[in-house]
Amino acid sequence: MAGRFAPTPTSDLHLGNLRTALAAWLAARSSGRRFRLRVEDLDRDRIAAAGPIAARQLDDLAALGLTHDGPVVWQSARTAAYEKALERLDGLTYECFCSRQEIARATVAPHGDDGLRPYPGTCRDLSAAERAERRRSRPPALRVRAEGAVVALTDQLAGPTSGTVDDFVIRRGDGLFAYNFAVVVDDACQGVDQVVRGADLLSSALRQAWLARQLGLAVPQYAHLPLAVAPDGGRLAKRDGAIGLARLRRRGWSVGQVVALLARSLGLDCPEQATAAEMVTGFDWSKLPATEWIVPRQILDLGQV
Ligand code: GLU
Numbered sequence: 001m002a003g004r005f006a007p008t009p010t011s012d013l014h015l016g017n018l019r020t021a022l023a024a025w026l027a028a029r030s031s032g033r034r035f036r037l038r039v040e041d042l043d044r045d046r047i048a049a050a051g052p053i054a055a056r057q058l059d060d061l062a063a064l065g066l067t068h069d070g071p072v073v074w075q076s077a078r079t080a081a082y083e084k085a086l087e088r089l090d091g092l093t094y095e096c097f098c099s100r101q102e103i104a105r106a107t108v109a110p111h112g113d114d115g116l117r118p119y120p121g122t123c124r125d126l127s128a129a130e131r132a133e134r135r136r137s138r139p140p141a142l143r144v145r146a147e148g149a150v151v152a153l154t155d156q157l158a159g160p161t162s163g164t165v166d167d168f169v170i171r172r173g174d175g176l177f178a179y180n181f182a183v184v185v186d187d188a189c190q191g192v193d194q195v196v197r198g199a200d201l202l203s204s205a206l207r208q209a210w211l212a213r214q215l216g217l218a219v220p221q222y223a224h225l226p227l228a229v230a231p232d233g234g235r236l237a238k239r240d241g242a243i244g245l246a247r248l249r250r251r252g253w254s255v256g257q258v259v260a261l262l263a264r265s266l267g268l269d270c271p272e273q274a275t276a277a278e279m280v281t282g283f284d285w286s287k288l289p290a291t292e293w294i295v296p297r298q299i300l301d302l303g304q305v
Pocket of ligand 1 (some may be wrong): 201
């Protein structure tokens with residue numbers, strides 16, 4: 001049994017990320033679970049400086065006392081495992097040649113609150129000849145054949161949630177495995193049965209739960225934590241997002257004060273300073289806030305140079 005944290009190394013961890021990491025760690029440790037770390041560095045083109053950023057992310061987690069078990073898993077080194085898992089989806093996938101624009105044109109309004117556009121199924125029933133023809137102009141992505149499956153799950157924090165799973169991409173046209181596929185394979189491989197992460201990924205959980213079942217894997221217990229937001233209610237902008245552990249420390253904050261700030265934002269009773277380990281016994285799911293954490297302006301302003 002294990003919980004986990006799985007950062008994408010696109011930028012340093014901001015307060016919202018650190019808070020999610022602390023919640024995931026406390027949830028795991030307070031239930032006697034191991035804690036796994038995984039770096040989601042699949043997209044090497046987009047994540048040019050993955051190595052140095054990931055190193056800083058791991059340093060921040062260590063500085064906060066968020067210990068982990070076993071080696072850190074790097075998704076960029078996991079292609080063979082993904083290929084192997086893909087074999088188990090025999091007959092459940094199809095090649096898709098659509099560009100983003102074509103999909104946007106073929107779909108009506110974005111659906112759900114996250115703007116996800118369900119794939120309209122344009123390439124679902126192409127003949128072998130049509131596929132061969134299209135392969136000449138564009139390497140195909142691979143989609144699952146979800147057949148409009150309806151998935152329901154009970155999120156530990158968000159409660160019951162359900163929806164239709166669309167034919168989502170599991171391997172992109174450039175050959176890279178997609179997040180939704182890698183995350184399911186890796187969580188299972190790392191023995192993860194408890195996934196605590198940001199509420200922005202709640203709709204992905206339906207796809208991932210469906211995929212786990214198709215792969216014959218157990219579906220983890222999900223807990224999607226409301227995000228950290230700026231005082232105007234907007235998501236932390238990049239500018240605001242720059243406030244993380246390093247910057248607070250440069251401003252004279254101790255690690256203990258940062259832990260206390262994050263722990264209090266999670267509804268936990270906490271003195272002025274604390275270690276993550278001291279917070280384990282007091283961790284209580286029922287105290288976690290059901291609404292977003294509004295990061296105080298004076299703290300965000302510490303991020304301005
Ligand atoms: N890598 C994602 C992020 O940094 C998290 C993915 C997950 O927890 O499943 O937001």
